[in-house]
Amino acid sequence: MDVSEDKKLDKSPQSFTPELKTESTKVSYRFRCPCPGMFQCSLTGLVFVVDQEAELLYNTVQWDESRLQSAGKTAAGLLFNIHCAEDAVCELHLPHCETEDALSSEGLLSVVHITDDGMSFLKPLEITDTHVIVKVSHLSAFGLVRDAGQKLRGLFTRKKRVCGQLLLFLRPPARDIQILDVFLLPSNLPLSEVAAQQDDAVYIKISSACKLKVGERYIVRSDPGKFKIQPESAVFYSKFGVNFFPTFEVFLTPNIQTLTLMVKHEKGTEVWKRSIPLPSKGPKRKTVQNPADKNFQAEEKLCAVRAEFIQRVSDTVLNQLLDKLLERGVISDAEMESARTKSRAEKAKDVIDSVRRKGSEASSFLISALCQLDPCVSRELSLR
Structure with missing residues (x-):
């Protein structure tokens, strides 16, 4: 070339x-x-x-x-x-x-x-x-x-308009309240950088594109409108530092499944509006586990996230997982070569199903390897 x-x-x-x-x-x-x-x-x-x-x-x-x-x-x-x-x-x-x-x-x-x-x-x-x-x-x-x-x-x-994005992260529940963090950011800030700072919060994948004016004030409203939202308004800044903090916090009530969220300019112009599906069960906080239960829970986790694993994991990550599984002795050369010839979805099915069948130690290793290779997907699947 x-x-x-x-x-x-x-x-x-x-x-x-x-x-x-x-x-x-x-x-x-x-x-x-x-x-x-x-x-x-x-x-x-x-x-x-x-x-x-x-x-x-x-x-x-x-x-x-x-x-x-x-x-x-x-x-x-x-x-x-x-x-x-x-x-x-x-x-x-x-x-x-x-x-x-x-x-x-x-x-x-x-x-x-x-x-x-x-x-x-x-x-x-x-x-x-x-x-x-x-x-x-x-x-x-x-x-x-x-x-x-x-x-x-x-x-x-005049206030400069930029291409923006709105990112949502759902924090683990505390008592009877869950907090939905709303980030107003420039469009060229990578999700991977923001997600790495959100601890156990779950990223809610939703179309995020919007146009925002630097230095102008915005408000967030919800439907139903009974939720507390703070602050009442916030100025959008086009900042490119290394720390990312939510622009707004929405305090949700228990068992809510969906809500409509909208972002408006302080003068009333609507710049973003979406119906937000929320997880039926919020992300759990990390707890100290009984070591005797750890491996058994790993098999359960893989089973629970099987469908989303097959849908979300990229072909590149799957190939890297196969290499790690082979190095660890979890799979054989023949199993690896067979998986590599398949489509991405079929390859993902092969990886997660064959590892689950090999027992608790293999399941734990796959979870650990996925968390290392793709923290974003691991967080979305609540494996981290």
């Missing part, structure tokens, strides 16, 4: 789900590009163009806001620390959350490159509806920044 300066790639990126490693609330991503090409991370939205087979390692790091301010810039996305031992990445596409009217302003977006030698700014090769594209020669920390200079004063005299 030609990835030279004077020839653009004319194919869409190949999507991949990276291997995840979560330590405390910090997430790191790993993926092996099998060949030259264009590859897009399904979790972060990052696109890598590589000129050879290569292993990518990346994670988010904290911005130094004072350095950005001194350069007349402000963060417009997360700061990613990227490594590739093969030095194979030649182009990087960083996701943005700008709307069409903002993108018409020349010089609005650029990419900062931070190394041990200092900070430099890269002019984009191209800005698409979703990404800012830059050429790269060597890797370290890259992040999207917005020009806050005087030449863009006209754009910011």
Whole structure:
């Protein structure tokens, strides 16, 4: 594949789900590009163009806001620390959350490159509806920044609208109350980064896209309207720090199955409205278990989440699980080869059913391996 300066790639990126490693609330991503090409991370939205087979390692790091301010810039996305031992990445596409009217302003977006030698700014090769594209020669920390200079004063005299997202997490019940956390965030903040900080809360998958104005105030309303919601209103800020806290908290009553949630601008304009299905039983808090019961419970857990496991686990994660199960001796070479030839759904059925049949120790190992490889799905299945 030609990835030279004077020839653009004319194919869409190949999507991949990276291997995840979560330590405390910090997430790191790993993926092996099998060949030259264009590859897009399904979790972060990052696109890598590589000129050879290569292993990518990346994670988010904290911005130094004072350095950005001194350069007349402000963060417009997360700061990613990227490594590739093969030095194979030649182009990087960083996701943005700008709307069409903002993108018409020349010089609005650029990419900062931070190394041990200092900070430099890269002019984009191209800005698409979703990404800012830059050429790269060597890797370290890259992040999207917005020009806050005087030449863009006209754009910011009115409140700037961005592409946003609304994320919902249901906390474990406490006494007779459950709290639904509502996050108003820019669209280019990865769910994986937010979910890693939510402890035992369950992510509620729902369409999340909305348009939000930076610096303006929003309110949340529910139907039925008997639920307490705090605060009464909140200002939306386009922040890209490393800590994520809910914008609103909805206090639910026991045994509620569905509710309608809406987000409105303080002047009354509705920006998001959805009917929210809630789990019939809320997520349970982690408790100290009797070691004698632990393995037996693992088999029950796999049985309880079988349908969702088959539906949610990606093909990439399934292949990684097969490798780990083979290394541990849970499955044989023949079982692994047989599973790899099947479709994703059939492969998922093979993995969970064969492991359950092999007993309690095998079931516990599969749960542990899934929690390591895909924390988001593990949390959704209440296996963490």
